[in-house]
Amino acid sequence: MSQATATRTLTFSQAIREALREEMERDERVFVWGEDVAVYGGIYGATAGLLEQFGPGRVIDTPISETMIVGAAVGAAITGLRPVAELQSSGYFGIAMDELYHKAARWRYMHGGVFTVPLVIRLPEGAKGAGPEHDVSPEALFLSASGAYVVIPSDPADALGLMKSAIRDDNPVLFFEHAGLYAYRGEVPGGDHLVPLGEAAVKREGSDVTVIAWSRMVGESLRAAEQLEGEGIDVEVVDPRGLRPLDLDTILESVAKTGRVVIAHEAPKTGGAGGEVAAIIAEEALEYLESPIIRVASADVPIPQSRYLQQFLIPTAASVTEAVRRLD
Amino acid sequence: MTAISPATLLELYESMVTMKLWDQTALRLLQEGRVLAGYHSGRGQEAIPAGGVAPLRRDDYLMYAHRGFGYTIAKGMSLAAMFGDLMANTAGATGGLGAGIPHFADPELGILGQGGTLGSCFGIATGAAFSAKYRGTDQVVVCFFGDGTANRGAFHESVNAAAAWKLPVVWICENNGYAVSVPVAESTAGRIVDRAAGYGMPGVRIDGMDVTEVYRATSEAVDRARAGEGPTLIEAMCHRFRGHYEGDPQVYRTEEETERLLALDPITNLEARLVADGIATDERLGELEVRVQDTIDRAVEEASSAPMPGPERLYEGLYV
Numbered sequence: 001m002s003q004a005t006a007t008r009t010l011t012f013s014q015a016i017r018e019a020l021r022e023e024m025e026r027d028e029r030v031f032v033w034g035e036d037v038a039v040y041g042g043i044y045g046a047t048a049g050l051l052e053q054f055g056p057g058r059v060i061d062t063p064i065s066e067t068m069i070v071g072a073a074v075g076a077a078i079t080g081l082r083p084v085a086e087l088q089s090s091g092y093f094g095i096a097m098d099e100l101y102h103k104a105a106r107w108r109y110m111h112g113g114v115f116t117v118p119l120v121i122r123l124p125e126g127a128k129g130a131g132p133e134h135d136v137s138p139e140a141l142f143l144s145a146s147g148a149y150v151v152i153p154s155d156p157a158d159a160l161g162l163m164k165s166a167i168r169d170d171n172p173v174l175f176f177e178h179a180g181l182y183a184y185r186g187e188v189p190g191g192d193h194l195v196p197l198g199e200a201a202v203k204r205e206g207s208d209v210t211v212i213a214w215s216r217m218v219g220e221s222l223r224a225a226e227q228l229e230g231e232g233i234d235v236e237v238v239d240p241r242g243l244r245p246l247d248l249d250t251i252l253e254s255v256a257k258t259g260r261v262v263i264a265h266e267a268p269k270t271g272g273a274g275g276e277v278a279a280i281i282a283e284e285a286l287e288y289l290e291s292p293i294i295r296v297a298s299a300d301v302p303i304p305q306s307r308y309l310q311q312f313l314i315p316t317a318a319s320v321t322e323a324v325r326r327l328d
Numbered sequence: 329m330t331a332i333s334p335a336t337l338l339e340l341y342e343s344m345v346t347m348k349l350w351d352q353t354a355l356r357l358l359q360e361g362r363v364l365a366g367y368h369s370g371r372g373q374e375a376i377p378a379g380g381v382a383p384l385r386r387d388d389y390l391m392y393a394h395r396g397f398g399y400t401i402a403k404g405m406s407l408a409a410m411f412g413d414l415m416a417n418t419a420g421a422t423g424g425l426g427a428g429i430p431h432f433a434d435p436e437l438g439i440l441g442q443g444g445t446l447g448s449c450f451g452i453a454t455g456a457a458f459s460a461k462y463r464g465t466d467q468v469v470v471c472f473f474g475d476g477t478a479n480r481g482a483f484h485e486s487v488n489a490a491a492a493w494k495l496p497v498v499w500i501c502e503n504n505g506y507a508v509s510v511p512v513a514e515s516t517a518g519r520i521v522d523r524a525a526g527y528g529m530p531g532v533r534i535d536g537m538d539v540t541e542v543y544r545a546t547s548e549a550v551d552r553a554r555a556g557e558g559p560t561l562i563e564a565m566c567h568r569f570r571g572h573y574e575g576d577p578q579v580y581r582t583e584e585e586t587e588r589l590l591a592l593d594p595i596t597n598l599e600a601r602l603v604a605d606g607i608a609t610d611e612r613l614g615e616l617e618v619r620v621q622d623t624i625d626r627a628v629e630e631a632s633s634a635p636m637p638g639p640e641r642l643y644e645g646l647y648v
Contacts, residue, residue: 031462057462063492065485071451072458072486078440079389079459098445098482103452111433111441112422113645147646170648 006190013182015156016046016122019163020084022192024054027082030167033060034069034086034122043088044124044182066092070099070121074107074172077119082167090123090176091134093141104172105147116170120163126178126216126266127314131305137215137267139176139243143276149197151242152176154218156186158241161195169197178216178266198245202254206236209324210254212277213264214239217296217315221264224320233324243273251277252285259290262323266314269297291328296320332540334607340382340539341602341613344374344595346620347398350407353624354397354414358574362632364416365427370396372537372569373502375594377402379542380470380500380564383550389438389456391449391471393502395568399472400432403439407627417634423645424637438467447480449473454486457495457559468496468553470546476507478520487559491527496553498546499561502536504568509580521563529559536564537594567592 003022010018024030032047038061041048051059062069066087073083087093093100100121108115127135142150149171153159159177166173203218204225213221218239225235238254240247255261261281263274274295281293296319304310332340351371357363370377377398381390384403392399397410405421409432412419416426421434433441440456443449453471460467477483478501490497501520505512524531530552534541542564549560567589571578578586602608 063485063489065489067482068451068454068485068489071448071482072455072489075440075452075455075457076459076462077455078435078452079456081459081462083455098448099451102445103443103448107441107443107452108648109646110422110425110431110444112420112425112431114421114433114435115441116648 003192004190007187008190009185010156010160010188011182012156012159012177012184012186013044013046015160015188016163016177017048017050019160019167020047020050021053023164023167024050024058029080029082030084031058031060031081032084032086033062033073035062035064035088037061037086042086044179046122046182047086066095067099070096071103073119073121074099074103074117077117077172078107078115082118084120084122084167086122088124089134090125090138091136093123093138100148100174101142101145105145109147117172118170120166120173120175123174123176124179125176126180127303127310128179129305129307129310132302135303137176137265140267140271140273140276142174143243143273147172148244149173149242150176150244151197152214153241154181154215154239156184157188157193158195158201160188161193162197162241165194165197173197176215180216184219195241197242198247200238200240200247200250202236202250203239204235204237206234206258208234208258209260209262209327210236210238210258211262211264211320211324212238212240212251214241216266217264217320220315220317221320223317224324227317227321228324235324248280248284251281255281255285256288259288260327261289261293262296262320262327263293264296264315264320266298268300269295270300272297294323294326296323332543336382336543337540337598337602337607340378340543341595341598342616342620343378343382343402344539344598345617346401346624347374347377347396348595349617349621349624350401351396353628355574357414357628363414365414366429367414367574368395368572369568369570369574370398372589372593373504373566374398375539375542376500376502376536376564376566377472379539380472380546382543383547384468384470387438387465388467389440389453389460389469391440391453391456391469392442393449393472393474393477394429394442394446395474395502397430400439403437405432405434405437405439407624408630411628411631412634415631417631417636419631419634424641446473446477447482449477450480450482450486453497454490454495457490457497458493460496466496466554468498468550470498470500470550472500472502474507475501475503475505475512475516475520479507479516487527487561490559491529494556494558496556497559498549498553499559500546501561501563502566503563504566506568506572506580508572511580519563521561524561529561531561531563533563533565536566537592537597539594539598
């Protein structure tokens with residue numbers, strides 16, 4: 001029960017679950033729904049045990065109906081509840097896109113601000129060998145969905161702290177979780193661990209190159225930085241921990257310090273959010289750049305269902321290392 | 329079948345007259361170039377918002393459709409605020425965002441707003457009904473939609489979940505025979521009311537031009553929902569007198585058809601009945617109309633005096 005007092009080691013999936021548990025204990029308006037989230041505990045285990053603790057009134061298995069899952073979450077949010085709705089795969093965004101883009105993000109604005117829409121939509125993303133529809137990282141699609149926050153943790157401590165903040169925030173939050181990270185273990189602080197939304201983390205300090213990365217690419221970039229250290233290149237890794245609100249101060253401060261930028265994400269390069277970040281840096285900090293910006297991303301092809309083929313497509317630490325070496 | 333009291337009949341009549349005079353006034357403002365919005369006249373369909381909203385409590389929830397402003401008028405929304413939105417000025421309920429498609433809302437009155445992409449009402453209605461049940465209140469949601477909207481996929485997902493979970497919703501389909509220009513028979517398999525059986529809930533098809541039928545059917549459905557017995561689908565057959573929107577050339581129907589419809593006017597028919605049954609005199613109903621028009625005129629005046637928003641309005645109310 002309640003919060004752990006000391007630092008503990010949790011998987012990313014357990015960290016999400018602990019955040020849900022702590023916030024459900026704290027606020028009875030918080031409930032969880034989605035496909036297979038109750039008895040089954042979520043296909044990634046992120047809601048395991050919640051049904052036993054909170055009962056079927058607050059942990060709810062829905063029909064396979066993403067339009068309803070998101071639309072009804074908006075209806076519940078504007079009438080006093082704080083839903084956490086799970087789409088079993090972020091690849092289902094298309095089934096719920098009107099509800100995500102026009103309803104969750106805009107219901108407050110278009111009705112003159114008379115409502116708040118305090119909801120969290122959990123969106124498992126990323127390559128896992130399931131194919132072109134399930135393995136997407138569609139965060140950039142929501143860059144133009146003003147009104148909604150886009151939050152993306154890269155490790156268990158951030159997953160817990162950002163989820164707790166997202167649940168407490170009165171804005172709608174699209175919360176992306178890389179499926180390849182769920183089993184990844186990390187240290188999580190005890191107590192009421194909150195990570196503010198819209199605050200980037202400098203995951204590693206360095207003076208030569210800034211690597212801006214999010215989600216699974218943060219860990220890959222940290223591994224790349226270790227290897228490059230041996231070659232005498234001092235890499236700073238900045239994790240914006242989401243795309244909106246975007247912490248420009250931290251990004252631009254790092255760029256001003258290093259003068260060299262690599263942006264790394266798993267989504268394909270064209271239409272990926274790296275393009276937006278690069279454009280902002282070009283507009284705001286061109287005078288600091290000593291080398292062209294390089295983007296590390298997937299190629300512009302659908303993600304194949306074959307894990308064997310995925311290894312040639314999905315960017316890794318080696319992709320980041322290679323990009324950093326190409327900088328002037 | 330329970331009788332409707334004379335007092336209730338008069339209230340329903342006044343409600344419909346308000347909608348009709350509102351419509352006339354909005355059309356006049358439109359002609360005068362004072363309306364910065366598209367307008368979908370509700371003339372002819374007043375019995376449905378009047379009879380469908382009257383059984384609700386103040387704290388019950390309303391998801392309204394885009395045809396006329398009868399639903400929000402019946403739920404008690406400020407007339408001046410709605411005129412302000414038509415004029416896109418700061419008197420509007422949205423504080424100056426206007427009403428290309430109306431997005432009036434008033435949480436205090438349970439008015440939850442409207443989406444411009446038709447069909448999004450279904451999910452939000454299911455969620456509001458879930459919320460009422462979760463919070464242990466006995467609030468009910470009434471969701472209005474047209475026969476055209478009934479063919480959006482969101483209908484199935486949301487109506488199914490609401491029925492599976494026995495949520496307190498009343499689904500009221502206004503079947504006026506046309507989805508913009510396409511006749512129902514060409515676009516819709518079977519009868520919409522028959523879908524209720526597929527979801528294991530009661531369904532009833534009624535004459536939507538008769539406010540007493542709408543009031544009775546909705547009252548029964550609201551009572552059932554409030555008692556925890558789940559949703560109901562009401563299909564109210566009706567006719568719209570004007571085009572889908574102002575400026576609609578209506579090439580899909582003949583002038584004879586629209587003229588024939590006028591004999592079905594739900595307001596003049598109730599008026600004749602009130603007089604014939606001795607509930608009201610022509611004189612009294614005439615006075616009522618003058619009083620309602622006066623209220624509407626004052627609301628127009630109040631709304632007209634408000635300033636237009638400045639560019640800073642664009643950035644307000646997006647984030648908390």
